[in-house]
Amino acid sequence: xxxxxxxxxxxxxxxxxxxxxxxxxxxxxxxxxxxxxxxxxxxxxxxxxxxxxxxxxxxxxxxxxxxxxxxxxxxxxxxxxxxxxxxxxxxxxxxxxxxxxxxxxxxxxxxxx
Amino acid sequence: xxxxxxxxxxxxxxxxxxxxxxxxxxxxxxxxxxxxxxxxxxxxxxxxxxxxxxxxxxxxxxxxxxxxxxxxxxxxxxxxxxxxxxxxxxxxxxxxxxxxxxxxxxxxxxx
Numbered sequence: 001x002x003x004x005x006x007x008x009x010x011x012x013x014x015x016x017x018x019x020x021x022x023x024x025x026x027x028x029x030x031x032x033x034x035x036x037x038x039x040x041x042x043x044x045x046x047x048x049x050x051x052x053x054x055x056x057x058x059x060x061x062x063x064x065x066x067x068x069x070x071x072x073x074x075x076x077x078x079x080x081x082x083x084x085x086x087x088x089x090x091x092x093x094x095x096x097x098x099x100x101x102x103x104x105x106x107x108x109x110x111x112x113x
Numbered sequence: 114x115x116x117x118x119x120x121x122x123x124x125x126x127x128x129x130x131x132x133x134x135x136x137x138x139x140x141x142x143x144x145x146x147x148x149x150x151x152x153x154x155x156x157x158x159x160x161x162x163x164x165x166x167x168x169x170x171x172x173x174x175x176x177x178x179x180x181x182x183x184x185x186x187x188x189x190x191x192x193x194x195x196x197x198x199x200x201x202x203x204x205x206x207x208x209x210x211x212x213x214x215x216x217x218x219x220x221x222x223x224x
Contacts, residue, residue, distance in 0.1 A: 050210075056209045098204075105156050109154075
């Protein structure tokens with residue numbers, strides 16, 4: 001069990017640019033989640049995959065956000081035309097089943113200049 | 114809408130001084146309540162899952178309890194390495210698989 005891995009750990013970009021983050025879940029976990037966390041707040045749910053199917057999306061996930069999990073293994077989260085308000089820590093988690101604990105990676109911290 | 118409120122926002126203890134953190138929740142059909150620990154710059158680290166009122170879980174100096182309206186995280190004789198933000202989250206029957214988190218309690222244990 002190598003844990004959930006996220007890349008990159010930090011991303012600094014200019015407003016208006018596109019960014020993409022990658023998440024590698026724990027190998028036997030079929031459920032993968034994306035959350036966003038701002039300073040002093042708890043994580044907020046963005047979206048969830050079971051295998052390659054995206055089953056839930058939050059209202060927070062605007063049209064500029066897209067997530068994929070093409071082969072049911074790793075996942076990517078893309079933000080197009082970044083805005084100042086997108087600055088946050090983007091966390092990925094995975095789990096074995098719906099009521100099983102979600103295990104988190106250490107996140108990608110996004111800073112928008 | 115599911116709601117989770119944690120108190121206090123911050124807690125400062127002396128080493129060995131026991132205390133409790135509170136997590137109050139309002140959900141439609143609780144499926145599970147989760148406690149996590151988060152260190153600065155890291156992702157949340159799973160501690161406990163509680164599924165039904167009356168359930169208790171223990172791990173080292175931590176003990177989590179659950180009622181129909183709230184959960185407590187009891188910290189017995191804390192050490193400086195217990196300093197972290199403690200997050201509570203709920204998973205509800207009407208909310209699919211998502212976790213709804215509280216804002217956390219920032220715990221500092223002074224030597």
